[in-house]
Amino acid sequence: MRIATWNVNSIRARQDRVSALLERENLDVLAIQETKCRPEQFPYEPFTAAGYEVAVHGANQWNGVAIISRVGLEDVQRDFPAQPAYANPGKEPVVEPRALSATCGGVQVFSLYVPNGRELSHPHYRYKLSWLENLRKYASSLLEEDPQAQLALMGDWNIAPFDQDVWDMQVFAGATHVSKPERDAFFAFEAAGLTEVTRDLFDGYTFWDYKQLRFPRNEGMRIDFAYCSPALAQRIQTAEPLREERKGKGASDHVPVILEVAP
C-alpha cells in the first residue's frame, strides 16, 4: 500500500497536480493539508471519478484537511478529543479544521495541520504547544487501548526537529519551528511509543518558501512527518519526498512525502 501526505496550499488551486500525483505515483491514500475551502467548495468529482473516496474537513479559506483513499474510508473523525480552540483577537474561540482521521486499508490515517505558532510571544504559539500536547495524549490513549493499533499521524507538523532540518539556524534564531518547547512537544510522540518513520529513510527538506529563491537555492525546511504506531512502523519500507512537485508554475510550497507500506 502506498500512503502519502502533502500540504497542498489550496486544493482548488492544486487539484490538477493532486490528481496527477495520485495516478503517477499509484497512491492508495493521500492525506492533504491546507485545503483552504469549505466542504461544499471541495472539488470532489475528479477524485471520485478516478475511483477514490474523499473525506474533508474545512470551514473557510484558512486551514482545512482531507483524506483521499481508494482502499476504503471508514470511521471518519473530524478533530480529535480535547483539540484546543483558538481565539482570534476579539473573536470567540474556534476549533479549527486541522485534524481528520479515517481508517483506510486497515490503517487509521490522520491528516494533521499543526498550528504555525507565528511568534514565540504570540498566543498562537501557546495554542500550538497545547494542540500538540493534547494530540499526543490522544495518540497515547489509542495505543493504550490497542497496542497493535495501525496508526499513521501524517501531516505538516510545522516543527523542524533537528538543526539540520533548516538551511541556516541563524536565520531562525528566536523564531518558531525550532524552539526547544516545540521540539520537546514533537519528540514527546516518540516517548509515547510512536516512531517518526521518515527520518531514517531520506535526507533533505519538504518545504521551501515561495519567497527569496528558496527552492533554487535549496534553502528549505523539513517539517512534514509521519509518526506511526509500532505495528505500522515495522511495515514501512520506503519514504520519499517528491522534490519534482516543487518545480514549475503552480507548485505548492510543500512537496508530497510518500510511504510504501508492506502488506
Place this chain on the structure above:
DNA sequence: ATGACTTGGACACCAAGA
C-alpha cells in the same frame, strides 16, 4: 533551469503562511 511569493476574501488591500 528549480528563478525572485501565493492564496482567497471582499477586494483593488489584507491576513496568513513558516
